[in-house]
Structures are given as structure tokens and as C-alpha cells.
Amino acid sequence: MMRKTLIALAAVLAFAADPAQAQISDGVVKIGVMNDQSGLYADLAGPGSVVAARMAVEDFGAAAKGMKVEVIAADHQNKADVGSAIARQWYDVDKVDLMVDVPNSGVALAVSQITRDKAKAFIVSSAATSDLTGKACSPNTIHWTYDTWALANGTGNAIVKTGGDSWFFITADYAFGHALERDTEAVVVKNGGKVLGKVRHPLSTQDFSSFLLQAQASKAKVIGLANAGADTTNAIKQGAEFGIVKGGQNFAGLLVFLTDVHALGLEKAQGLLFTETFYWDMNDKTRAFAKRFAERNRGIHPTMIHAGAYAGVLHYLKAVEALKSDDGTKVIAKMKEMPTDDPLFGKGTIRADGRKVHPAYLIEVKKPAESKYAWDYYKIRATIPAEQAFRPIDQGDCPLVKK
Amino acid sequence: MSTVFGVPTQALFGQLLIGLINGSFYAMLSLGLSVIFGLLNIINFAHGAQYMMGAFAAYFLLQWSGLGYWWALLVAPIVVGLFGIVLERTMLKRLYHLDHLYGLLLTFGFALVIQGMFRHQFGSSGLPYAMPAQLAGGRNLGFMFLPNYRAWVIVFSLGLCLGTWYVIERTKLGSYLRAATENPSLVQAFGVNVPRMVTLTYGFGVALAGVAGVLAAPIYQVSPLMGADLIIVVFAVVVIGGMGSIMGSIVTGFALGVVEGLTKVFYPEASNTVIFVIMAVVLLVSPTGLFGREK
Numbered sequence: 282m283m284r285k286t287l288i289a290l291a292a293v294l295a296f297a298a299d300p301a302q303a304q305i306s307d308g309v310v311k312i313g314v315m316n317d318q319s320g321l322y323a324d325l326a327g328p329g330s331v332v333a334a335r336m337a338v339e340d341f342g343a344a345a346k347g348m349k350v351e352v353i354a355a356d357h358q359n360k361a362d363v364g365s366a367i368a369r370q371w372y373d374v375d376k377v378d379l380m381v382d383v384p385n386s387g388v389a390l391a392v393s394q395i396t397r398d399k400a401k402a403f404i405v406s407s408a409a410t411s412d413l414t415g416k417a418c419s420p421n422t423i424h425w426t427y428d429t430w431a432l433a434n435g436t437g438n439a440i441v442k443t444g445g446d447s448w449f450f451i452t453a454d455y456a457f458g459h460a461l462e463r464d465t466e467a468v469v470v471k472n473g474g475k476v477l478g479k480v481r482h483p484l485s486t487q488d489f490s491s492f493l494l495q496a497q498a499s500k501a502k503v504i505g506l507a508n509a510g511a512d513t514t515n516a517i518k519q520g521a522e523f524g525i526v527k528g529g530q531n532f533a534g535l536l537v538f539l540t541d542v543h544a545l546g547l548e549k550a551q552g553l554l555f556t557e558t559f560y561w562d563m564n565d566k567t568r569a570f571a572k573r574f575a576e577r578n579r580g581i582h583p584t585m586i587h588a589g590a591y592a593g594v595l596h597y598l599k600a601v602e603a604l605k606s607d608d609g610t611k612v613i614a615k616m617k618e619m620p621t622d623d624p625l626f627g628k629g630t631i632r633a634d635g636r637k638v639h640p641a642y643l644i645e646v647k648k649p650a651e652s653k654y655a656w657d658y659y660k661i662r663a664t665i666p667a668e669q670a671f672r673p674i675d676q677g678d679c680p681l682v683k684k
Numbered sequence: 685m686s687t688v689f690g691v692p693t694q695a696l697f698g699q700l701l702i703g704l705i706n707g708s709f710y711a712m713l714s715l716g717l718s719v720i721f722g723l724l725n726i727i728n729f730a731h732g733a734q735y736m737m738g739a740f741a742a743y744f745l746l747q748w749s750g751l752g753y754w755w756a757l758l759v760a761p762i763v764v765g766l767f768g769i770v771l772e773r774t775m776l777k778r779l780y781h782l783d784h785l786y787g788l789l790l791t792f793g794f795a796l797v798i799q800g801m802f803r804h805q806f807g808s809s810g811l812p813y814a815m816p817a818q819l820a821g822g823r824n825l826g827f828m829f830l831p832n833y834r835a836w837v838i839v840f841s842l843g844l845c846l847g848t849w850y851v852i853e854r855t856k857l858g859s860y861l862r863a864a865t866e867n868p869s870l871v872q873a874f875g876v877n878v879p880r881m882v883t884l885t886y887g888f889g890v891a892l893a894g895v896a897g898v899l900a901a902p903i904y905q906v907s908p909l910m911g912a913d914l915i916i917v918v919f920a921v922v923v924i925g926g927m928g929s930i931m932g933s934i935v936t937g938f939a940l941g942v943v944e945g946l947t948k949v950f951y952p953e954a955s956n957t958v959i960f961v962i963m964a965v966v967l968l969v970s971p972t973g974l975f976g977r978e979k
Contacts, residue, residue, distance in 0.1 A: 320909065323808040454953050482948075483956040487904055487913055490702045491948035491955075494828060498695050511809060514905055522815070522831045522903065524822060544809035544905060581807065 304606035306376065309349045312338070312594060313377040315367055315392070316407060318356035321485050321511040322384045325538040326407040328354075329578045330382040330590040336574065337594035346602065353377070357388050359484065364388035365395060372399045378607045379404065379597055382590050386410035386457035393422045401609035404597060406589035409509075409536060410460040411672060414636040418679035421609050423616060425637045426589030427558045429461040430672040432535050435556030435641050435665050437468035440503055440533050446474035448533075449501035451492050451516060453508035454481040461507040461535050477501045482508070489516040493523050502530060509536045514545050521549055537644075538584040542658045547649040550658075558641045558670070559585035559625060560659050566624035571656075582656045592623040593637075629667065634679040641670035698828030699945045705834045707941020708841035709896055713914065714921040714933035715845055716892035719852070722928035723865050723885045726776060727784055729792035731918065732911030733799055734890045738764050738897020739906045740802065743813055753816035753902070761894035768890030772883050795912075802908035810905025837899055844895065845934045852930055861885060920963045926976020936974060 314334050316326040331354040343350040353375070357364035364383070371377035372395070380396060383389045384407030396403040397419040404423050405413055411430040413422060448469050452458040458481065466476050478499045480492050493516070496504045504525065506513050513534055520532060534541075537555040561571035561582050570591070574583045583591075600615040601607050613635075621629045621637065629639040643663040652658060674682055713735060720728045741763050742756035751759065771794065779786045815833055822831035852858040864871045864878050872878045897911075904910055925936035940959055947958045954961075966974060 319803060319808065321808060323803070325809070327808070480952050482952055485913060486956075487910070488702075488706055490705070490834075491699055491945055492952070494695065494698045494702065495949070497829065498692075498698075511905060511907065511909075514810065518812075518905065519903065522822075522833065524829050524831070528829070540807075540809050544812065546812040548814075549812065579807065 304604075304608070305348075305601075306378065306607055309351050309376070310343075310379070310598070310601055310607050311375065311377045312350065312352045312379045312381060312597075313367075313371045313375075314352060314354045314381045314590065315357050315364060315371075316354075316382045316384050317359050318354070320359055322359070322407070322509065324540040324544075324581060325510055325584050326382055326384045326586045326590075329574070329581060329583065329587045330406065332574060332577045333583065333587040333591040334381055334594045336570075336577075337591045338598065341595055341598040343598065348598075348602065350598065357383070357385070359385045359388065361385075361387045361391045365391045368392045368395045372396075372401050378402060378609065379594075379612075381594060382406045382586070383408055384586070385455075386412075386460065387455050389413065390417055390456060393417065393419050396421045396609070399609070402597065402607075402613050404590075404593035406593055407586045409457050411464060411677070412456075412460060414632075414634040415672075415677035415679055418634045418677070418681050420635075420681060421613055423593065423613060423631055423635045423637060425593040426585050427556075427641070428636075428671070429457070429464045431558070431641050431670050432461060432556045433464035433468045434672075435643050435670070436533055436535055436554060437465045438472065439554060439643050439663070440531075441469055441472040441474045445503040445531060445533070446472075447501045448474060448476045448503045448505050449496045449499040450476065450479035450505045450507050451489070451496060452479055452481045453484055453512055455484055457509070458507045462505070465505055465507065465535055482512070484512070486512060487515065489519045490523065492516070493520055493525060497523065497525060497528065497530065503533050504530055505533045505535055507535050510538070510541065511544075513537060514541050517545060517553070518549055538586070539582060539656070539658065540584055542646055543581075543656065547647060547652055547658065550646045551648045553646045554662070555644055556641050556665075557585050557644050557659075558639060559583075559588040560642065560644065560661065561588075562657065562659070563661075570625060588625045592621070592625050595623050596621050632674050634674055634677055634682050636671055636674070636677075638667045638671055640667050641665040695827075696946075696949065699949045700942055701828065701830065702834075703942035703945025704938060705838055705941070706944060707938035708838050709900060709914070709937075710918055710921045710941050711845050711934045711937025712841045712892055712896040712899075713918040714925060714937045715848060715930065716889040716896075717918065717922050718925070718928055718930055718933040719848070719892070720886055720889035721922070722930065723861055724776075724882055725780070725784060725865075726787040726791070726886070728886075728889065729788055729915070730771070730795040730798070731791075731890075731893050732913075732915030733795035734764055734768065734893040734911070735897040735900070735914065736802065736908060736911035737767065737798065738894030739813070739901040739904075739910060740806075740897075741894065742898045742901045743811055743906045746813070753898075756898050756901075757895070760898045761891040764894030764897070765887040765891030769883055769887040771890075772886040776886065777879070777883075795915075799908050799912055806908060808907060808909055810907030810910070813901040813906050815902040833902060837903075840899065841896075844892070845937075848892070849930050849934060917959055920959045922973075924959075924963050924966045924973055926973030929973065929975040929977070932973060932975025 314331045338350045355367045379402045386408045389408030406426045411428040413424045452462045534555045542550045617631045626639045645660045645662045741760035745751040745756045819833040868878045925932035947955045
């Protein structure tokens, strides 16, 4: 009872303190970070995304501006039903205004629909499916960091053009894997390559030997791994055991994160080519961010997902400040209208279909001898300019885009 | 080239062999569970966590004291086994007179705590563990490329499983153990220290999980979740084989590995579920499992 009274009192004071807050629902901007906190995607997003969101709130200077911002977190265990239940509870009961991150495309698609129904706001950093800004696009969702089209385009193009023209896909059997495989196949075929076969494995598979044998038997030059996290690292590790690379075939990790490379070790990961939109060791601003972040995240350096969660929340808060309201649909519209500028991705824009646009980088993993300090893992082979990095807006079939 | 249901026979042989390799992990783990259940009547849900601890023990030995794979194969199971003994002495032994469920709850809770602690400390992506140099590489069998290490896993686990079976079913020590299960007070009256025997048996069962963990370390990432992913399947194997049947768990372990391998060829999407479908069918037809006996 006492506590309730205090909360009510605090709310009244918050309203009274600053008339500009009148438009902020219940006086608090509440940000919910939902992701896989304990399973195979926990290191690449997980608690790190919560840290990143909190850092964004601090760097925005919410407290100094008299804005009350609260960050909460939950674990969806990679299950769409669990994720949907949490999203409903957050929006209906806990008065959450913005949801952030949400890896696992299956869960993200479900949450995007719920967010739209409740007229709240959703910033996707981890989920990859390009459908989020394609046929499933929503006026309440922004897709920040990357998507399957960008990965396929960056990596697929580079590999096919250097002679990797026959592919075999090992694909995670859910929305994300299917989208990544579809988008990559399109790039391969467009560049004159061909796809010799594909096999789909359940999410979180321990043993890939059976799939690797099938890939080996296909004689394809490139084995495309349309999966993520521990699935990718296990496949690459076991691929080395089965002599895949020695036999003249190469892996294309279609979605590889810094934490995956760390887990594999450079010995096994060296030479791997893939696409990312952020690397911590690019400039002084990213390095400074990485240092602060690692201190708060058990030494783990930020992945592009963590960077996206930080930059997304920062831009959201700027829009809330400009609008003096946290109404989901209006804030998202405002975010699209305002140009973005943050220390990690630099200047950028958000398109009408919800796609955040910034450059992408073709990454090659360093050889062990080239790595000079902890987490020194990447060489940037090429920069794909922002206007080429993502799917052209008229090709996504997003109903929000006027033709 | 000859084919079976559209799959080349050569590829099929490869998949059979792969299935056998995965089966050896199932066999080793379900054997440990069977030994523990058969003699202690404890459903050891911490088995997956203990398997994971075996892999981490190998990793620590390498990182902290420079002891390589072969030493780990010897030392890690002893360390994990001792850990099991402490658990049995301090907690499990208080539960023997209670229903099975209490043992299950205790070990399950224990597994969650251990996994949570490791995850907090080491994250979920896993840590790399190198293959021993002697077993690196592989040979071309004509129908597939067999990594030497996988061949070693099959040989080692077969030896270990059959050895355990022999000790329990064919030696005097084994006959004490089996007698103590049937009637502990009578065996104690003959001057056998039954509580100590039970403790050592639990330690041995846990050590088996530790060995499997060390064997798995070079193949999979050493990760806090490696046991949690596996343990449910292993329980299904034990149920299919018949709770407490030693030979049953060995044979079903290998057989289900092969079935799962074949599923990965013909219908990969179902490879995670096929074992549970078999379990349901077996339970309907023969509730005590394929090799189990009514008590």
C-alpha cells in the first residue's frame, strides 16, 4: 500500500515538475528489451542489448532533461508464443512504450503485428528477415541494423564475383533461415551462379556432420550457412573436422557476429567472408563506445546488434523529445522524418518502409598472426555505400510505400 | 549409381556411420543414467550438467595447468565424479526413502543452478577446444571422409560401455551391486558396506557423463548449454531402452543415433522429434521399454 502511494506520488510530482511531460503516457518512457537472454543467441544480443539500451538513455541525458526513462528486459526463449505473451503484457499491463531488439525473425514478426495493433513502437535490431520492411512492414516498426537482403547482397555478390558460382545451403528451419536462403539464392542466380542443393536443420542443432556430408557430396564450391549464433559456429567447427575447406570447398557465413568469431577462435574462423554494418574498431567513437560497453558486459565487445540497439534507442529518445509525446505511431513517423546521427553508424536516414539506411561492410576475419590485441578480429575488405547496401524501396512490396 | 529412396547408397553408408557416432554419446550418457537409476533409484536430471562440467573441466585443465586432451580424459571424469560424490553424500542420500520425484527435483534444480552459473561466467556462445594433434585429420573411406577423431569416439565409447556392462553383469563386484538394489539390508548383513557402494556407484555414473563431456569438447563448442540440449534426448533413449537396463541403454543409444542420422537424410526437419515419436510408440506398446523388466 505504502509503495503504491509512493509511486502515485512520484507520478504526480513528475507531471507537476514539467508541463512538457503532459504528453508522455503515465509520465515515464518505458523501454522493453526482449530477446534470447539464455539460449544460443544470448551473447550476440542478450544482456548486452539491455546494457546498450541503458547506455543510450544515459548518453541522451534523459535525467538532466527531466525525462523519466526506464529500461526493462525479458527472455523470450526463441518461442513466438512466449514472445507474444510478453509483448501483450508489456503493452497492456506494464505500459511499455517501445520494444527493442527481439532476435529470432519468427518472434519479431509476431511482435511487430502486436505492436501495430496496440499502436506502440518497435525497433528491431537483431531479427534479420527482410520481410519486416517488405510485405510485413508496419507504420510502428523500424528495422535498424541489417536484414537478410543486405547480408545476401553484400556477401553473395562478393563471393560469386570471385568465382564461387555453385552453392549448397545449410539453412536454419524457420522464418529467418528461409528468408536468408531466399535472398541469397536470388543474388547468386542473378550473378550467373547456381544452387546445387539445400538442407534445412532445426534451430539449435548440436551435430552438423550429417548436413556437412550432404554438402560435401554436392560438390558445390560454396557452402552457404543460412543460420546464426551457435548453429553457425558448430557447423564451421565441424566442417574443419570433415576437411571441407581442405577439400576445396568454402564456407560463406551469411550471418556471423563478432561473438561467433570470438567463440570459434581465429584459427578456425580465419578467412571467413561476411557482411556486417558495424565493427567496434572502426574509429575513435566506436572504440570509445566498445570500451565502455565491454566494461559493463563481462568484457564481451559490442556486436552490430548491440550497436543497433544503442543507436535505435538514442534516435527514439530524440524523436520523443522533439515531439514531446511517446505515442507509438507518431514517434515512429517522427523518427522517419528526422535524419539520424549517432556515434556508431554516423549520419543516416529511415525510409518510409521502416528501413534504417547506412553503409554495410564486407568483412574478412584476420589470420591469428594479424590480430594484435584482444577482439582484433576483422579486416574491412569493402564498404558498400548506404544506397546500395539495402533492398531498393520499390522492390520490397511494402504496402506503406506509394507506387 | 544405386540409390535407396532417391538417396545414393554411398551417402547412406556415410549417414549410418555418422549416426553411430552420435549414438555413442547417447549410449555413454544413457548408460550412466541407467546405472544410477538401476542401483540408486535416482532419476539423475543433473546428468546433462555433469556432462557439460566434464567438457569445462577439460577446458580448464588446458587453460590453467596446460594439461592436454589425454590427461583431461583421465582427470576430468575423476574431478566430475568426486563432485558427484559430494552431491550424493551431502544431499541425495537424504532422499532415498522418499518418492523418486524428490530426487528428480533436487537434481533438476541442481542442473539449473550449475548451468546458470556457468552461463553467467562464460556466456552462451561456447569456448573453443582444440582436437588432440594425434587424432586430427581423417581418412577417405571411399564412401565418406571419416575424421579420425570420430572413429576414436566410436571405439572408445563402445569399449567403455561394454566394459561397464561386463563389470555390472558378470563380476562379483557387480553381483554385490545388483544384490544391494534388490535388498540392501540383507546385503549389509553379509558385511558389505552398502552406503559406500551406493556413493561410489553414483560417482561412477557421474564420471561417465564427465568422460562423454571430454570426448565431446573437441567436436562441439564447450558451452554451458551443451548438456541441456542433449539431456532430454538421452532421457528419451533411457525410456525407450527400459529404465535401469544396462544393455538396453547401450543398444538403444547406438540404434537411435542411427535412426536420427537416417532422418537427417530423408526428412531433416523431423530430426529433432523422431526420437520422441519412437518413445511415444514404445511406451504405448511396451510401457517398460524395449529391454526393461517389470519390478
